[in-house]
Amino acid sequence: MTNEAAPYGTPETPRVAVRGEARLEVDPEIARIGVTVSARGKDRRAALEDLTGRNGQVLDLIKSYGDAVEKLETGAFSISPELTSHGRSERVRAYHGRVRVTAVIADFTVLGELVTRLADLDLTHVDGPWWALRPDSPAHADARRQAVLEAVQRAREYAGALGADLAALVELADIGAESPVAYRGAQPPGAARAGAAGAPAPALDLEPQRQTVYAQVNARFTMTPPKL
Structure with a gap:
């Protein structure tokens, strides 16, 4: 004989299985921007x-x-030739270079100015920018706690109905x-082709996009015999 409890409960100790869910809307903590720098030479x-x-x-x-x-991180880097036809052969007309830089910004008060200057x-x-939460954000723990509380409340309601x-x-x-790791802003900055002389360009007014944090748990409880 074993002492293992019956997997689905018994008339004396019935079980109730529920799912608890939580969805929070919170402000982002960081913003990521990508910068691609190009160059050309003969x-x-x-x-x-x-x-x-x-x-x-x-x-x-x-x-x-x-x-x-x-x-601040440097990503992909490339140098590639631009070919042009010359009779039956091809010759290198120029070389194009490109490097990718990614930055994570924690202070949103400077973000609009930074992207404009770049x-x-x-x-x-x-x-x-792409808005996001840090992996260790307290918002994740808050969502998990609320999901557990909802599971307990739901199970208690089921038991109470009996x-x-x-x-x-x-x-x-x-x-x-x-x-979600990242959200794109409503209107990301575009490419800058020619730097304007004189006064600097005005800073963009960027509104952080709120993030959705979602948590889900399954819970099983035993309950007292129902009064049927």
């Missing part, structure tokens, strides 16, 4: 030197915002809590 060396200079200008500008920038640089394309009370928790299973 030969490979000239393209590399131009790209190095423009990339350094972009990095220096982003770093000048200090602690407002939470993370977009005002020559041969620089800005994407974003004239019974909850007796014990048998199982609590986390079936996922997630938040």
